[in-house]
Amino acid sequence: MSMILDHVSYRYGxxxxxxxxxxxxxxxxxPDGQFVGLIGHTGSGKSTxxxxxxxxxxxxxxxxxxxxxxxxxxxYDMKKLRxxxxxxxxxxxxxxxxxxVFSDVCFGPRNLGLDKRETExxxxxxxKKVGLPDELFYQSPFDLSGGQKRRxxxxxxxxxxxxxxILDEPTAGLDPKxxxxxxxxxxxxxxxxxxxxxxxxxSMEDVAEYVDRIVVMNQGSILFDGSPREVFAHNRELxxxxxxxxxxxxxxxxLKDAGFEVDTGATTVKEASATILQALGx
Amino acid sequence: MLxxxxxxxxxxxxxxxxxxxxxxxxxxxxxYIISLFFxxxxxxxxxxxxxxxxxxxxxxxxxxFMVRGMKAVLFLFMLTVVxxxxxxxxxxxxxxxxxxxxxEGLRTxxxxxxxxxxxxxxxxxxxxxxxxxxxxxxxxxxxxxxxVFKVPVHEVAMMMSIALRFIPILLEETDKIMKAxxxxxxxxxxxxxxxxxxxxxxxxxxxxxxxxxRANDLAMAMEARCYRGGEGRTRMKPLIFQRRDFxxxxxxxxxxxxxxxxxxxxxxxx
Numbered sequence: 405m406s407m408i409l410d411h412v413s414y415r416y417g418x419x420x421x422x423x424x425x426x427x428x429x430x431x432x433x434x435p436d437g438q439f440v441g442l443i444g445h446t447g448s449g450k451s452t453x454x455x456x457x458x459x460x461x462x463x464x465x466x467x468x469x470x471x472x473x474x475x476x477x478x479x480y481d482m483k484k485l486r487x488x489x490x491x492x493x494x495x496x497x498x499x500x501x502x503x504x505v506f507s508d509v510c511f512g513p514r515n516l517g518l519d520k521r522e523t524e525x526x527x528x529x530x531x532k533k534v535g536l537p538d539e540l541f542y543q544s545p546f547d548l549s550g551g552q553k554r555r556x557x558x559x560x561x562x563x564x565x566x567x568x569x570i571l572d573e574p575t576a577g578l579d580p581k582x583x584x585x586x587x588x589x590x591x592x593x594x595x596x597x598x599x600x601x602x603x604x605x606x607s608m609e610d611v612a613e614y615v616d617r618i619v620v621m622n623q624g625s626i627l628f629d630g631s632p633r634e635v636f637a638h639n640r641e642l643x644x645x646x647x648x649x650x651x652x653x654x655x656x657x658x659l660k661d662a663g664f665e666v667d668t669g670a671t672t673v674k675e676a677s678a679t680i681l682q683a684l685g686x
Numbered sequence: 687m688l689x690x691x692x693x694x695x696x697x698x699x700x701x702x703x704x705x706x707x708x709x710x711x712x713x714x715x716x717x718y719i720i721s722l723f724f725x726x727x728x729x730x731x732x733x734x735x736x737x738x739x740x741x742x743x744x745x746x747x748x749x750x751f752m753v754r755g756m757k758a759v760l761f762l763f764m765l766t767v768v769x770x771x772x773x774x775x776x777x778x779x780x781x782x783x784x785x786x787x788x789x790e791g792l793r794t795x796x797x798x799x800x801x802x803x804x805x806x807x808x809x810x811x812x813x814x815x816x817x818x819x820x821x822x823x824x825x826x827x828x829x830x831x832x833x834v835f836k837v838p839v840h841e842v843a844m845m846m847s848i849a850l851r852f853i854p855i856l857l858e859e860t861d862k863i864m865k866a867x868x869x870x871x872x873x874x875x876x877x878x879x880x881x882x883x884x885x886x887x888x889x890x891x892x893x894x895x896x897x898x899x900r901a902n903d904l905a906m907a908m909e910a911r912c913y914r915g916g917e918g919r920t921r922m923k924p925l926i927f928q929r930r931d932f933x934x935x936x937x938x939x940x941x942x943x944x945x946x947x948x949x950x951x952x953x954x955x956x
Binding site: 455458460483486487490491492493496498499500501511512515516546560561564 | 859862863865866867868869870871872873887888891892895896
């Protein structure tokens with residue numbers, strides 16, 4: 405039970421001379437229940453890649469298997485795939501359209517053909533999960549604040565009860581507080597439900613604290629794939645492709661270069677401060 | 687899926703036709719189109735076709751792009767030809783069933799076909815070699831005399847260029863919203879007409895919201911830079927006639943003279 409991408413390539417623009425290769429021979433396996441961070445520069449192909457996972461884009465070559473079934477099979481039910489692999493787009497609040505928040509969240513489950521009761525139960529549950537206060541449920545989505553709108557939109561995808569949730573830059577344009585809140589809630593969601601989560605971001609800093617595994621993309625192919633600790637060990641290569649390792653990791657690498665006996669594998673401020681104190685002999 | 691639609695079909699390349707003043711191109715196209723309706727002999731059309739061929743050659747735009755414009759009016763073209771062919775009274779040539787092709791019909795159908803082809807290709811040469819912004823600049827400049835009649839020429843031209851600028855942005859936005867709703871299980875392709883119209887609501891509402899938001903932002907940005915319409919406004923790239931523009935003017939005049947008198951010229955020559 406997992407998502408497997410087998411030598412997936414994608415070209416924009418078909419056969420014209422203007423065609424651009426967006427994905428080059430991407431192989432990736434995401435087992436159930438993992439929290440994965442997909443990191444890459446703008447234009448590295450992250451968004452293109454995740455749109456393949458729920459069948460919105462069709463690979464020019466290669467195969468994608470979801471729960472053991474080839475999604476390019478003729479009889480494959482794309483609607484089922486889209487309900488099981490939920491995709492939250494960048495700036496998802498731009499897709500809100502209903503007269504009140506609750507009806508908007510109901511849109512997804514209703515499209516699945518569920519009855520009214522089940523639809524409303526799921527919508528309520530999803531709104532609770534993203535931490536939106538009850539008194540906002542029947543407000544117009546356009547009257548909410550930026551952060552609230554984004555939660556409502558994420559709830560709209562959660563209400564379909566996907567087995568895997570993909571979030572494309574869920575923190576773009578939010579202030580640090582809003583960012584920490586959303587990321588914290590996503591982490592909580594993952595620990596509570598055991599859902600597979602793929603978090604797309606261009607910032608290592610954001611995801612380092614939360615994810616089990618980091619996949620780094622550059623120019624349409626996968627550059628590194630491993631635990632945060634393993635990936636951040638390549639700090640020089642990452643800097644070369646224009647991605648910054650978290651500041652703490654950078655600091656530890658510099659201390660190490662200056663002759664201090666620190667553990668450069670630390671990825672969070674807490675771990676870093678522990679290893680620095682140790683190196684200083686406290 | 688929506689990226690295939692191309693509007694404002696400018697073809698980027700470097701040529702003397704591209705560099706011409708948009709006013710010359712607009713005026714020239716207008717003169718050319720009007721001239722097409724003045725000929726009543728084949729020599730005029732021959733001159734017109736020759737002139738167009740030279741302009742196309744100079745513009746360095748591949749000919750297949752011109753033909754693309756023809757596809758859009760294919761239906762109108764066929765209709766005109768067929769109606770003229772069968773419904774013009776005169777000396778019968780061939781008749782079958784109740785349909786009769788007359789000598790006059792054949793002649794009118796042929797003239798109409800030639801006129802339409804030259805007209806469509808002639809105007810595509812203009813749109814293919816002029817950027818939409820240049821085109822509106824030229825139009826604004828040419829319509830300036832209308833200000834006497836209190837027509838807000840500058841404002842209309844500004845609206846046109848903003849609208850043109852926003853078309854690709856809104857297309858991209860549509861594509862994005864469509865995908866986002868499809869990820870939530872929306873279905874835009876199947877169902878009867880009513881169902882499909884209803885399915886557009888989740889697409890249109892966000893699209894309008896974002897269009898208004900963008901309009902609002904743009905207005906604010908324009909205001910922040912003290913934009914207040916055309917009054918006393920100068921241009922970064924003012925339209926000034928160059929030597930090549932005068933040469934083009936002379937060429938158009940020469941074409942007009944030759945094509946209008948082509949019939950008589952040929953007679954004299956023989």
